[in-house]
Amino acid sequence: MKSVTKATIELSSHAVGMAKVGKQIIIACMDRTLRCYTLKGRKVHEIKMNATVTAIECFWYEPKQYLATLVALDSKEIQMYQETFLVDQLKLDDVATSLKFGKFGREEGALVIGTKSGGLLIKLFKRTAKLEEKSHLPGPPQAQSQKLNVPKKTKIFVDQTMRERYEGQRMHQIFQRDLFMLRLHTAQAYSRTIEHSLTPVSFDPDDMVKISAVVQGFGPTFLMIIYLRTLSVQAVSNLTITFQFNPRLYSLDQTNIPVPMLVPGIEYTFQTKVSCLMPDKGLADDVKDGFEPVCFEKSGDIGGLWRYKPGECDGEASVMKSTVINSSKEMTAYSDFPPPPDFANYMHNTKMLEYFQRYTDHFQLKPYIRFHHSVLDVSRAPDFNTTGHWVVTFKDQ
């Protein structure tokens, strides 16, 4: 004889009825729930009933191979459930207190009902009854109770999990060591780059030349030092250093420096003095010189996306109210107009807009901007090849 050592099914409310329906156990509880379990005690689903369950019975109709659960309620009803779906119900004049379904004489499906007042009813199941229809009330959707096809754990997965469980500490140590070595190598490579100014600009694989430049001094006069070194195994000759600059703004002691033969392994130094001709003059002035700039702006103000628009802004970009720049003040700044020192290094969008406004005011750019003018098209003029002209089509709104 088998002895039961632990509870297979634990209920949070007292059971008032139980039936084995196919390979499932259906238990009705005092809290008006109908709970379904596997024979091993795993819960499958639960239905909340509208009334207290008084009896429960398995409905197995062999001719149609139909399996369901019959539930008698104290609301004088008998309901038939398949899984969580109510498939049929029967109204009685009295509360059914006991149910028995099975063969009765020649009838395949007879339901014997014992009532609260002591009566006995026999209902015969109609052979023509349609059993497929399912009501979707009550209970959760069927999909919810469908078993997911979760793949079984592979051996590799299990091995790996075990390894992590028992070797976790060692794995962490190895990871930390590798990370440390990676950082060290990166730092070493970085320091080598700085030390040797590894910024090759030559694209000829036979004449690989490293070039780097250092500026000494703050202006208006400063020294530009150029370092050259060949990476080829052979000496490199016939090189010239040429400076490209705006002669209206700068003057250089030497604009072309002839380079002697570069012998591998030796670093060569060249220098030129650079003077800024109009230190008070910025790039914006340079742009103006000799030109009448025109700026078309379809909206009514400057700032572009940095002008925060709280509502819907059809066709216009806008930062969010909280946006802060993600490039530093120094990186973002116009080269001829640094942002005020009291502005945060990572400016809030309102400060960014203020910076643009200050820039526009400082260089008096507003007269050159045509607000409420939309550019419709920009294309090369027919004589572009000789004049470099473009045709801009715009709309004055």
Ligand SMILES: Cc1cc2nc3c(=O)[nH]c(=O)nc-3n(C[C@H](O)[C@H](O)[C@H](O)COP(=O)(O)OP(=O)(O)OC[C@H]3O[C@@H](n4cnc5c(N)ncnc54)[C@H](O)[C@@H]3O)c2cc1C
């Ligand atoms: C959310 C966000 C955050 C960013 N943060 C940074 C950052 O922190 N740092 C950084 O360096 N960059 C950042 N950027 C990149 C961004 O591209 C630049 O900051 C900058 O705003 C781009 O300027 P823009 O003039 O090209 O465009 P916009 O600022 O969008 O200005 C375009 C202007 O052109 C006008 N216009 C559009 N179409 C027409 C037309 N057909 N005719 C006439 N006028 C027209 C518009 O009304 C608008 O005023 C960010 C971008 C976004 C979207």
